[in-house]
Amino acid sequence: MKKYDKGMDLAAEKEDLENLKAAKADRQFPDEVDTPLDQLARIRFQKYRGLESFRTSPWDPKENLPSDYARIFQFENFDRTKKRILKEQEEKDGALPGWYLTVHVKDVSQLLWSSFKQSKMSVVLIGLFPHEHKMSVLNTVLKRTPYYSLPIKSKERLVFQCGFRRFAVNPVFSSHTNGQKHKFERFFQPDSTVVASFYAPIQFPPSPVLCYKEVDNKLVLVATGNLLSCNPDRMVIKRVVLSGYPLKIHKKVGCY
Structure with a gap:
């Protein structure tokens, strides 16, 4: 005690x-x-505002946005762009699984390379698709895991492993529905599925997503899922x- x-x-x-x-x-x-x-x-x-119908009432997604929102990259048609990029990647001649390759890396200081060798850290090489160096709004579908039973509040700091990237963000939760407007969820309840939206570098589905919460200086897996879309026009509406x-x-x- x-x-x-x-x-x-x-x-x-x-x-x-x-x-x-x-x-x-x-x-x-x-x-x-x-x-x-x-x-x-x-x-x-x-x-x-009052809405006659949450589903059918008109709502402009560009209404009352901050000026910094204009700096976010937006696709004219995200699904069409994804299909085109993946098709171009399949048509290219690249390395196949099981091949041994020799990679020459330039413009790396000797001091940095020596520190890598002394620490015995692994060097991971990652290739980016077009647009994956730009920032946008990522929407991920998450489902709770049994490793953490407490509710998670919206805009709470979480650590996301999205594909090969890992970053800490404060996501906004919303309902996972097929309509154009999605209801804001104040809490990510246990045994539930929500969509988490946050600013992050662009990636293309399907990308696995792991969501962690820092508890006592340790990362606890609280949710798993996948990347849904990169769409800054997704309307998340708070209902009262x-x-x-x-x-x-x-x-x-x-x-x-």
Whole structure:
């Protein structure tokens, strides 16, 4: 007991407890938000809009975007570009599995090469397809694993292994549906499947994806999946259901 108290992080324990309560409330009452009492609802929710139908109501994906969003690379037709690049790669003559090759690398300092030899690290050579050096919005389909049972909050820092690349990002979770608009998910619940969207270098499907969470300075595998698309126009919409008591105002008298 003393060892547990000595190694316990009180702030982390409190944060995990709050996330558990919020995730449980989100699962029981999805998207419900209490009507605020300290400010007008029309001010608190002025960035939201009413939709007749979440599926069919029009929504411009280019609306109210920050200026930096224009720097993101976007394909005119991602699926057509992927098919063309993969077909060109198959037509090229390259090395086959089992071949022994001699690779000459230029412009590498002797000091760097000596440090590699002393550390006995492996040198991995990777070839990039066209456009894979550019940045865009990657959408990956993830499914939870049994190695981590706590809910994961949206925009929480996670480590992704996407193909041959590994990076730390703060993904936004959304529902995995076939429509044009996708509902924002506040939590990645256990035994569920979501789409995680984040800024990253472009890759082409199918690319396996592993998602890790850092727990006690160790990486724990929390989800697995694959790359869905590179589409910055994927619409992730936050849905809010107001909860409270209806109130009718007649002049200066309030009546329930």
